[in-house]
Amino acid sequence: MEQIDQKLIERYFEGDLDEQELALVTQKLQADPNFAEAFQLEQDLLAGIEQAGHLGLRKRLDAIHQETVKQETPVRQMKSSRRWIWLAAAAFIGAVILGKLYFDGQAKTPQQLYAKYAVHDFDFTEKGGSETELAKAEQLLKEKKYAEALPVLEGYLRLHPDERQVLVAEGVSLMETGPLSDAFDIFDSMSNNPIMAPDMAWYKALILLKENKLDECLAMLNSVHQGAAKYKNALALAADLKKIKQ
């Protein structure tokens, strides 16, 4: 598929074509099987993005449902009593299994918890990582050579101060090497950005964990938004943290 046709298809689905281009798409769809195949693929891609979006939205709605529709009526409770018996049995079995896992391999200190949850993954290739500096930084981060990654990231940020993902990587490197307050400031500075904000609470919680500020860490974890990529990790860390606080 020629690049030009791919662009044409992409723009078609964005509603960006003029009449002449629309006619060209119609004609190519009838005459060129490769074009028709690429068109179908694009349709599937967009359907997939939409389905993934719905899934994410449904998770957020489930959480809101739990929060707002708490009280069940007695009639509803009676109707679902049998289901509750099964759920209770399943919960009991689950608790036994979890209990075994808990005693077998649980993290017992905040530092162990930090090591368990502070797993970072950066992919700068999406940012044009062929740029030597970013590729080098990505490699160093993968090898957990945070101290060496820092000057590379800082050098890049001097030229591209608004590259937020690189800024997050700088924050993470500082979180690993210190000073922690500088790392906290970086994540805090991005907390007002609606796109970055959901994940910033997670990083700030990790710093508080590393500083042994367990209550503050728990409060921060509770503020991690359901839409955040690390939301599930936040729930799991909060649960683990409560155990070691007991």
Added chain:
Amino acid sequence: MTDDQLILHQLQNGDLRQQDDAFRQLYRQYYGLIESLVVTNSGSPEQAKDVFQDGIIVLFNRVKKGDFLLTSSLKSYLFAICRNLWLMKLRTAGRETTIEAHHERLPLEDDLFQTLVTTERGQLVAGLLEKMGEDCRRILDLFYYQKMSMAKIMEAFGLGSEQAAKNKKSQCLGKLREMVVGSPFYKTTLTD
């Protein structure tokens, strides 16, 4: 700004927290109404939850498109969507019925419910999307699902220009395209 307008504004602006505030408002104000609609018409509370959430997804999907114009109250619009959804479910289950409700009957667009249709290939793509890097997942979600403008995406990602944001979006879509084409499951669905 009326309550309805505020909710619509919060749903449209791409800020997850504001969107969640709007969803909470919808839940507080209208969940009881929809639950009662479903439960008094042969449904269970669990089905009421599904219908309400499907209704919100349909509403959200419609509102995100720039040309949405609310010609009634949000309550009537959401009720009409949920009523149709529940009727469709009853019919699918072979239970032909009518729903008596003391609300105005709003005409709805034909393709309004198309968004809820899931396909095998769509599910495959959604699964592969999960494997992409965070930046790409987010930019594709913001542009194609949240319908956020390139100007806002540029600002959110700290990119230098709208063209840079556009390039990044295309790059991510290209990456997803490669993953899908390389998936043996995708080829299977095409030959089925």
